[in-house]
Amino acid sequence: MKFHPTRTIMSAAAVMTLALGALVAGPPATAAIPLPTAAADSSLAKALKWVNPLKADTYRFSSTHGPRCIPVIGGSTFHLGQDLGAANNAPIYAAASGKVSKLRSGTSNLSGYIVIDHNDNGRKIQTAYYHMWSAFTHVKLGQTVKAGQQIGRVGNSGPSTAPHLHFEVWDGAWYGGAAVEPVSWLKRKGVDMKGDASLVYPDYTPTLCTYYAAKATALKSTPSSTASTLRTLSANAVLVSKPGTLTNGYVPVTSGGVTGWVERYAVSPRRLGTVAPVSSVIIPTITHKASQGVGFRTTAALNLRSRPQTGTVLKTVPKAATVVGVGAATRDLAWMKVRSGSTTAWASTKYLKRIVAAPAAVKTVASLRGQTYTIQTNLFLRKAAVTGATMKMMSKGTKAVGTGKATLNGGWVQIKHGSMTGWASAAHLKKSAPKPVVKTATTAVNLRKGASTRHTVVATVRKGQRVTLTGGKSGTWVQVKYGTKSGWMSAKYLR
Known part of the structure; x- marks a missing residue:
């Protein structure tokens, strides 16, 4: 995640796993800013194709757009x-065609970034990609790029705790327009960043943020260096604030019952000079159904631990071993509970890679075309006939219609749910009773006990009378119900 001196902050949970962002200056910008009417580059004027800036199933979906608590001093x-x-070094791709307008390589203090200008059907859009070490490995300033073209590599430059891509969408100019929530933006363009992730971190923003004074500092009456001082705070004084609030470089806080403003570089998310023993830290855990029963491959020799933190080792598994998620994780998904043989323990997700199976072979099943299903539990609609990238969650009790395609083993069925078509586990679909098929006799015809003229006549169906097909078929004969009687008759006398 990227930090701007005039912006706000993310949850402490997300900080534990992913980046803390670049400290780069710029004017305030939020989605509430009026949209500019900048002239578009006519050479790019067209409705654009949009793609995911990272390859599906190769990334974790972490800190989202919006207010948060300050994770680092000056954030x-x-x-x-x-x-x-x-x-x-994972490849980063241009989210749409456009021209490269800004490049900066990163350092340990500053985040590297690439900015691309787009003309989406006459509307000026800019996308920004952060935290690469070098911004010049694949593109140069002024270069025209295509959607899906590699423009750089994932890095860890700037105040960042792990390699990641921080992706922004701006309506209008970068730092001159409005910062758009990128996930919803791309979803409207047909790209599901959340659904394509290998893991989705819980979206959590506390109602209040607890900070500490990073040094002895003045609590000001207004967000200004010239404002009167209400009191002088000592280092490590406890400060309480709401997430998302920052004005003129000052954070509104309450300390010791007095409310005022503290310069942001004097605000720390953790107490200075104190480190709590690991064993005393209580890390909140959650039920994480998305990992239940899912196989993961270890990317290095990995210690399985008794608690979701560095501590007692219950077992060590080698690199490339397979473990299975049991449906629990820490709130920030830094740790996941897994099973290896008879051992169930906690593993760092940093060293786990989800095993994505190849989709099963598909066949066409005529009887499933138009078949109505009832969803038996909250169920993912998936992009392929395999546990992998999801399209959306289908609610229990809702209806879907079969397209006529299924896997050879019948474990997956292709369905249409609302406006979306994808694959669902057949085990969680219940077939609705088919609508009765009614036929009319074109002439007087005998209804018989069996499918031939050798069988006894049960009744005679008069011309124009209606019968209901009950599903049986033998050659040209069909099984029907006529009034209260059932039997067989030749289909050539029905329409």
């Missing part, structure tokens, strides 16, 4: 983009 309180945790 902001509003996250302007979306964080996607990925492997170092």
Whole structure:
């Protein structure tokens, strides 16, 4: 995640796993800013194709756009983009065609970034990509790029705790227009950043943020260096504030019952000079159904621990071993509970990679075309016939219609749910009773006990009378119900 001196901050949970962002100056910008009417580059004027800036199933969906608590001294309180945790040097792709307008390589203190100008059907859009070490590995200033073209590599430059891509969308000019929530923006363009993630971190923003004075500092009456001082705060004084609030470089806080403003570089998310023993830290855990029963491959020799933190080791598994998620994780998804043989323990997700199976072979099943299903539990609609990238969650009790395609083993069925078509586990679909098929006799015809003229006549169906097909078929004969009687008759006399 990227930090701006005039912005706000993210949740402490997300800080534990992913980046803390670049400290770069710029004017305030939020989605509430009026949209500019900048002239578009006519050479790019067209409705654009949009793509995911990272390859599906290779990244973790972390800190989202919006207010947050300050995670580092000098950080902001509003996250302007979306964080996607990925492997170092993973390829970054242009989200749409456009021209490269800004480039800066990163350092340990400053985040590297690439900014691309787009003309989306006459509307000026800019996308920004952060935290690469070098911004010049794949593009140069003024270069025209295509959607899906590699423009750089994932890095860890600037105040960042792990390699990731911080992705922003701006309506109008970068730092001159409005910072758009990028996930919803791309979803409207047909790209599901959240659904394509290998792991989704819980979206959590506290109602209040607890900080500490980073040094002896003045509590001001207004957000200004010239304002009167209400009191002088000592280092490590406890400060309480709301997430997302920052004005003129000052954070509104309450300390010792007095409310005022503290310069942001004097605000720390943790107490200075104190480190709590690991064993005393209580880390909140959650039920994480998305990992239940899912296989993961270890990317290095990995210690399985008794608690979701560095501590007692219950077992060590080698690199490339397979473990299975049991449906629990820490709130920030830094740790996941897994099973290895007879051992169930906690593992760092940093060293786990989800095993994505190849989709099963598909067949066409005529009887499933138009078949109505009832969803038996909250169920993911998936992009392929395999546990992997999801399209959306389907609610229990809702209806879906079969397209006529299924896997050879029948474990997956392709369905249409609302406006979306995808794959669902057949085990969680219940077929609705088919609508009765009614036929009319074209002439007087005998209804018989069996499918031939050798069988006894049960009744005679008069011309124009209606019968209901009950599903049986033998050659040209069909099984029907006529009034209270059932039997067989030749289909050539029905229409």
